[in-house]
Amino acid sequence: MAQIELRSLTKSYKTGKVLKGVSLVAEQGEIVCVFGPSGVGKTVLLRLIAGVEELDAGAIFLEGRDVTDAPPETRGVGIAFQNFALFPHMTAFDNIGSALTAHGASASIIKAKVEKVAALLKITHVLSHLPRALSNGQKQRTALARALAADPKIVLLDDPLRNVDAKLRYEMRLELPSLLRASGATVLYVTQDYKEAMAIGDRIAVLVDGRFEQIAAPPAIYRGPASVSVARLFGDPSINLIPIKPKATKDGAVCEIGGATVSLAEIHAATPGRSLLLGLRPESLNVSDQQAPDSFPVEVMAVTPLNEKTVLLLRTHDGQEIFASEAGVENETRQPGPAFARFDATRALVFDEASGARIEGRA
Amino acid sequence: MEHTSPFERIIRGVLIAAVLLFFLFPILWIFLMSFQTNEQVLRIPPSLFFSPTTINYTSLVTGKLQTAAGSLDLAFMRNLGNSVLLSSVSVALALVLGVPAAYAFARFKFPLSEDIAFTLLSFRFAPPLLVLLPLSLYFQAIGLDDTYIGLIWVYQLIALPLILWIVRGYFEDISPDIEYAYRIAGHSWLQTFTRIAIPLARPGIAAAGLLAFIFCWNNFVFALILASADKQPVTVGALAFVTASGIQYGQIAAAIVLSVTPTLALALFAQRYLVEGLSLGAVKG
């Protein structure tokens, strides 16, 4: 049975329509990351599910029950807000216990449950503190503990790592998946960091322009984004998009980049002259001093060694700037100047320029 | 940052002393006067040094004044009791009515909400007699004339706008997410209101309540028009007292001291919130 089922949710504000028909089915124990650029309505979606905002149209089913019109206190979800939203006048213990007091649990049960979840999140030593005496990291763990304390079947997490420092965020990214899986709950996890989404989610639901543009497992989304907009959201530096028009030759499909002729996957021979976007991930570009078959000439404009990779800024002969990245920073011979770039035609992504949809053309 | 010359410091000191003298001397003088017999009061030149007597206070408290002409009844303690009753019940009622309304205006944007809130605010600025004079005729007609209930009702004009607008600001300062978090955890709206919203707005509610109490206590014109002698608070009662007792200056001073002490004490207690309250939340102290 689906734990969370959203049917064509729409929601608009005075400023415009935020959600234009969002549908999703999440199974028991699954972690679904709702990912998208900021301001796209991810938080609104969580608020609709939690019942603190009213939807315009659509239906929400939680644990198989239609809760579209149910008040928030009857929905039985656990939630952690981005700004933590701890109760300032209650200790961390009472904050965490608040979900249990609502259902009239006895003091000893509350104590046991709070202490259990506090131990999991390593905040046992600050349980008697008021929120203002907690560090940001402790606040964030308290908020998470509060969301999980009552063993809810459904947990909603609104960018819980947004307001914590980089080190803690890194640690939590490693800890959270096992923690959430241990709880057995179905989790909707909102984030605007694609790496976080890929590290934590069983599936990622990409929210673009008021709809889920794609819902799939992380590697599938990275390797096969449904559209240009999804492809753009994953990867750093983001994907290079080069406008091309394929031609059919006797050797198969080709196109022209910066004056050079480059082979494409066979399928594009069928639609010569169609305006396409060639999507090249920076790491799939191979830059070399030597000309080779299917390479195109570029100018290396800048070389930026980052910690685990080197990013190259290239310019093609028709003036387009693209990024390439190479593993490691050891290649100190890399200098600005003329070079040749090559890519594996079977791994290149090709999109229809007009609709933005990806054309299945890979090997 | 500021370098002050000794000369400037002396000038500042003198000015501050002058300001304190002007604003505090009247209170001090009346306070001293309240411990003097009529003979001491009438002494020329007036003196700061005298042997204090508590006769004025004892005669106010016992309600009996022994004069050469015989025993005189004083109703002043009754006025003091009226002030306590009217002010505290009015504020209690205004809190019961005003705090939920303040919450509604802070949390919900419902049709007409702003219009209603501003109408309530405008009561603070309308000429009180405009309402009071016709109201006195109505009260006579429906029997609310000269009753505590009628007075307490009218006192809402003072207390409600104050409580509404100050407490509203405090409710608006609470992040809605905090309340949502409590509701999602399984608590009803009412539980959230009483266990989250009210405790978090408590400083504002306390400040508004104290201020409303002070303003109710200090009000003069409402009771002047709507209350007869046995329902009058101290502000009106003291005036009647002056007319009735004529030359009992020591008692008048003692009556004034008793009448202003509660508000002055409360003001010192609440001074942290006074700026905010006096400006109806427009200026934070």
Place this chain on the structure above:
Amino acid sequence: MTDIAVPARRRRVQLLPYLLSLPALLVCIGILVPFVTAAYYSLLRFRLNMPAMKGFIWFGNYQAFLTDSEFWNTVRVSLLYTALTVGVELVLGLGIAMLLQKQTRLNNLVSILLLLPLMTAPALAALMWKLMTNPNFGVLSYLVQLMGVHDFKWASSPNSALFTVVLVDVWVYTPFIMILLLAGLRSLPKQPFEAAALDGVPRRFVFFRITLPMLTPYIITASLFRLLDSIQQFDIIYPMTQGGPGNTLLVFQVRAYLEFYQYTNVGRSTALLMILWAITYALSNLFIKQWLKLRERARGLA
């Protein structure tokens, strides 16, 4: 992904906010009724002692005011009283606020002590000053005599009555302006003043070009607040002089009160109050705009 067509839902009617604000509203509506009545009375010939003469005369009461020198006296005295009190209180309040601007323990103590007159009921303050200016034993009467001024009758003489009540008003309400401006002064950003001090800008220039302009919203709010109260003055003048001697201090509300109770002329009394209401209504609209701006700002700072 299939989009199932789901019909738009009917919005839940939000009853709660109305339920919460309704009691407060009902209590106030009860008090709004007399306001409408007052407007109606002001169009009547209505004297309590001559009920038989009661009749609708449209704007007769208002028209009569035009040629009534007593009415114009009321207008003049009210405006004069308002201008004098607000003017003096503004200058004094600003001066004291600047004197106490620095956050020292002494200054904070002084600013708290200055609240005491403001928290004294104006009616009782009037009595206090009445005692202090008593010709037989009043300490102020004694002091002016020491200074060689004899026959100074304070509130009992038409020449000094206005001065006396303005003095009491200043005593009570200057702290109000002072405390608002002090809060304003202390909330001003420090950088412009530090920059001016570094550049050796003369103090007078700093005051007129930096302090005053930045303080203007507070000054306007405080002044409008006081204007609104002062034009409706009753609590000090009535206990002190009942509007006398003669017609010296017959401001709007005192005169309306006397018209009602002394001459039992309800029509005239309410017409007078309607005019006062029109003035305060215009002022309060101005005020609320200023007040909202300042409120937004205070909330932004918090």
